[in-house]
Amino acid sequence: MSDGELEPRRGAAARGNQRASDADRDRAVELLRQAVGDGLLGLDEFSDRVDVVLAAVTRGEVESVLADFPGMPLFPPEPPFSEPPALALRTANGSVKQEGKWVVPRRILTQCGSGRVRIDFTRAVCRHTEIQLKVVCTGSGQVHLTVPRGWSIRIEELSTTSGRVIDKAADPYVPGSPFIRVSGELASGRLKVKHPRDA
Structure with missing residues (x-):
């Protein structure tokens, strides 16, 4: 050298x-x-x-100057990234929402009877490329998802009797962006997916 x-x-x-x-x-x-x-x-x-x-x-x-003193680290190691716990949003006939700036976990549960659950991912911090979202709607409730453009939603194993799925998030998927897999049960309720500012 x-x-x-x-x-x-x-x-x-x-x-x-x-x-x-x-x-x-x-x-x-x-x-x-x-x-x-x-x-x-x-x-x-x-x-x-x-x-x-x-x-x-x-x-x-x-x-x-501290090398010969055991147990006296000048610069303690940084704690590892902590995985946020699974998010559960439940309501019987009221309204519950998750919006603003928040950290997205790998698993999310939404559960409602005749109430409404809203999840807005627009400003969320997401470190995962795949998210598992389970929808359990036992009545005429509604689950609304707002996802950034470039994200992808795939409906998987979602059973329904007279419920409806309205997917208005039609923008093409951007590789590397979060991918949401939706499963669960939608009795007579409604699942609506849209991009920000959509009606």
Whole structure:
């Protein structure tokens, strides 16, 4: 490797080469004070290490003053992404809706008698390419879905007696966009799917 070239950054090495902020230095000094209080560090060594922290340019340099203290991570690992639980929207003869900015789970249940359930995906955050939506309508209720253009709806295993399905979301599917599979039971109610601003 020639002078001036940097090695590729990977994992912890990449983090160690990041620039240290004032908050990083303050956190390190606080941990050093904690080490003094726990009897792990003398005052002279504390002073020496604080000097290193204050002069540090990278996060790796800041972390080096804590390397021999187990259980004192300067930068704790970020928690993994948490999968939202299944969404259940139920009503007997009232009205319930899910709209605005929300996180879409993999599974959604809508259940109504003679009431109405509305789900608006327009501003929703969806990290899944496939969503399972179950519709259970035991009376004359209605389920309304508003989906962004480019999303796809497929009706699968939806039984009905005198109910109706009205699909007005006719725009072509955009590959990679969310795909909603609809199943369930529609007695004498109605399932309506539309794009935003449709009637």
